[in-house]
Amino acid sequence: MATKRTTPKKASAPDEPVKCRPCGGTGTVAATVRVGRKRRPVGQQDGLCLNCFGTGADPES
Numbered sequence: 001m002a003t004k005r006t007t008p009k010k011a012s013a014p015d016e017p018v019k020c021r022p023c024g025g026t027g028t029v030a031a032t033v034r035v036g037r038k039r040r041p042v043g044q045q046d047g048l049c050l051n052c053f054g055t056g057a058d059p060e061s
Contacts, residue, residue, distance in 0.1 A: 017057035023049035025056040 019025030030044040048054045 018061040020049060020052040020056055020058050022051045023056065027052065027054040027056045 023029050028046045029049050031047045032041045033043050033045050
């Protein structure tokens, strides 16, 4: 009986890290800026994502 020839599997590229949910992989999140006595919103400011600390990768993966 002839031997079976198999080709070795090619090494695949490493998988990309899973993106962080709150920031979507960017590392920054928008925070609403509030001013005045009634704390009315006036705009948004970018801030560091506290879930992934700016890396953009999901810390639980």
